Amino acid sequence: MRPLLSPDAIHPAIKETVSAYHSDIVQEVIQAVAADGVVVVGMKQNPIVKKARKSLQVAGIEFTYLEYGSYTSQWHKRLALKMWSGWATFPMIFVDQMLIGGNAELQALLKDPDAQSSSLKRI
Template sequence: MPRPVLDESAIHPAVRPLVATLHADVVTQVREAVSDHDVVVVGMAGNPFVKKARRALDAAGVPHHDIDIGSYFSQWRRRNALKMWTGWPTLPMVFVRRQLVGGADDLQRLIASGELKQLLA
């Protein structure tokens, strides 16, 4: 399922370092959390869908690591780096065993079907 990404040869050499490092700290933070925890929910303050995902995990008795990056009014550029890295357009971003499983509704489907328990077994 390859998705189109601008080839490095189509990026001028003078801007490649900026492209490669822009908000890399937030991507590194999430990558490390995903490596260290079975379930990670990446969100932002004030987003009801992030709360929905976390409540669903709590109700299912699934421990999770939460990362919030800003709010509707702050840090949207940093969140964009995550969106470009994952290809996922919205928050939350839910990771289970190092795999992006989607957002709140996707997570609820996994819980309802029993697949989340299988992924964590």
């Protein structure tokens, strides 16, 4: 398991700066994850994000898509999401309020007929 910096190891003078870093974007994702069964967080021009979305569409699985910039824009917003989730790449895919990973992990779940997630069960 990747070690995380303890909140006690952050100096009081910067705690607010750390916790407020693009918190609006993090809250937007938290709200979507709480409200919807499947959420894909991605960015423009990323072919892996497009593959994940296409796979969900082909499987007939409804999802919410949140897009934050492209390779050259809004990187700071995506950084806040990476810091929050601990997942370093896009897409970030959430199923039943749990981060399942990215496209490779999604493909494995879609191929598994015994997938535990009700939101990914085929109709």
